[in-house]
Amino acid sequence: MRGTTLGSAPRARGFAALAIILALAGCGGGGGGGGGIPFIPPSASAPVTPQPETTVPETPAPATEPEATELKFTYEGVVPVAPTGAADFLAPFNAQGAKGLRYFGSAFQSPTDQLAIYVKDSDTTYTYELQPDPATLDEFRTQLANRGAAGFQWIGSYSERTGSGMYVTWHIYRKDASAATTFAYRVVQYQPYAMDKIIAEANIQGADGYYASNMSSTAANRLVGIYEKDLKSSSTYAYEAVELPDLKNNTFLTAANERGARGFRLTDASFSGPNGPQFVFVKDTTQNSSFSYYGLSIQEKPAKLLEQVNAEGAKGGAPLRSSFVHFYSSDVPGFSYFFSAKKCKGPLCKPAQNRVSF
Numbered sequence: 001m002r003g004t005t006l007g008s009a010p011r012a013r014g015f016a017a018l019a020i021i022l023a024l025a026g027c028g029g030g031g032g033g034g035g036g037i038p039f040i041p042p043s044a045s046a047p048v049t050p051q052p053e054t055t056v057p058e059t060p061a062p063a064t065e066p067e068a069t070e071l072k073f074t075y076e077g078v079v080p081v082a083p084t085g086a087a088d089f090l091a092p093f094n095a096q097g098a099k100g101l102r103y104f105g106s107a108f109q110s111p112t113d114q115l116a117i118y119v120k121d122s123d124t125t126y127t128y129e130l131q132p133d134p135a136t137l138d139e140f141r142t143q144l145a146n147r148g149a150a151g152f153q154w155i156g157s158y159s160e161r162t163g164s165g166m167y168v169t170w171h172i173y174r175k176d177a178s179a180a181t182t183f184a185y186r187v188v189q190y191q192p193y194a195m196d197k198i199i200a201e202a203n204i205q206g207a208d209g210y211y212a213s214n215m216s217s218t219a220a221n222r223l224v225g226i227y228e229k230d231l232k233s234s235s236t237y238a239y240e241a242v243e244l245p246d247l248k249n250n251t252f253l254t255a256a257n258e259r260g261a262r263g264f265r266l267t268d269a270s271f272s273g274p275n276g277p278q279f280v281f282v283k284d285t286t287q288n289s290s291f292s293y294y295g296l297s298i299q300e301k302p303a304k305l306l307e308q309v310n311a312e313g314a315k316g317g318a319p320l321r322s323s324f325v326h327f328y329s330s331d332v333p334g335f336s337y338f339f340s341a342k343k344c345k346g347p348l349c350k351p352a353q354n355r356v357s358f
Contacts, residue, residue, distance in 0.1 A: 071341060071349055072315075073351060075118065075120075075306060076117075076118050077116065077117055077118075077302065078096065079114070079115060080106070086130050086160060089130070089160070089170075092116065096126075097125055097127055099120075100120050100122075100124055100125050101120045101126075102174065103117075104117045105117050107306070115305075115306060122176075123178065124178035125177045126177065128174050128175075130173075131171045132168075132171075133168075133171060135220060137219065140219045140220050141187050144185035144226075145184070147173050148183035148184055148185055148228075150182070151176075151181065152173035152174065153174050153175070153176075154171060154172070155213075156171075157217065158172055184228075184229045184231055185227065187224050188201055190224050195241055198215055201225060202225075205227040206237030206282070207236055207238075209230075209237075210227035210228060210229045211230075211237055211282070212225065212237075212267070212280075215269045235284045235346060236285045236286060239280060239281065240281045240283075241280050241281070242278065242279055243277070252295075253295060256293040256337075260290060260291035260292055261291075262290075263288065263291070264282065265282055265291050265339070265341075265348045266281055266291075266293070266320050267280045267281065267282050284348055287343065289342065289344035289345075289348065290342045291339050292342075293320065293338070294317075294337070295336065295338075296337075317339070318338060319338055319351060
């Protein structure tokens with residue numbers, strides 16, 4: 001995934017697009033961030049048919065509000081080149097990370113017209129590393145504990161095709177040089193076909209300060225949920241899921257903005273429900289944050305998409321997901337979706353943080 005960087009200055013208002021994630025994505029369908037359209041072979045995924053909408057009671061307002069910060073985001077695009085090995089895969093990540101840009105997602109129109117998208121949302125630099133997928137979940141938990149203690153966050157996985165045609169899976173970790181923190185992890189059994197149980201598990205973990213890095217990932221050849229706790233943060237989390245049988249633009253925005261007004265941010269987790277796609281929202285219960293969601297016209301060309309996300313980023317807007325999610329309907333034109341945050345501090349205020357799959 002080597003490549004050359006395409007710079008972009010904020011220009012015309014428009015919007016992003018290029019992947020429809022209405023079901024479980026490759027190598028796990030849920031979590032807080034990352035994803036995108038892979039430009040090298042993704043790992044296997046499993047379909048999920050969860051239950052109808054499950055919610056949790058609204059939490060009381062916290063006693064204090066976070067310090068207000070002005071949020072602005074800038075993006076760069078890199079033309080990807082298929083890697084020949086693990087070290088080659090990491091090279092563009094670390095090259096961009098040294099410039100203070102972290103991997104966000106990918107924009108794909110064709111094999112000859114695609115970009116890996118990196119975002120700058122804080123004054124820092126990043127280091128990436130790969131760790132092999134272990135044979136057992138206990139070994140994976142040990143790996144997470146060791147890397148978390150060294151300040152590395154698990155952000156997803158990468159499957160490399162070997163000369164024999166077999167795939168070898170690696171786990172991707174990222175370290176933020178400015179964040180003097182460490183991380184603890186919990187790995188739980190994934191509950192297929194049971195959204196109520198998935199949300200119940202997420203709320204149990206969230207009450208303990210564990211954020212869902214990925215609600216349905218693959219490790220040691222098992223489907224699992226991976227939860228992360230920033231050991232220097234006091235944040236706790238609550239989750240809700242909503243099923244939308246009708247994905248017209250106004251239907252989605254109405255549902256999203258109702259939750260955003262209550263402090264819920266859309267995550268990268270989406271599942272196939274019995275009546276339509278089901279989306280997961282998360283709230284930092286220690287904050288009085290709010291989120292606004294809006295749709296813009298689709299930009300099919302990756303270069304135009306890059307211009308668009310920079311134009312919105314200059315105003316504090318960010319794509320809802322690293323997949324540049326959009327929906328099509330026979331009744332309304334396709335739209336892609338952004339969000340903006342108010343009274344917000346921490347990772348939920350910024351573009352997607354986790355769930356990268358290749």
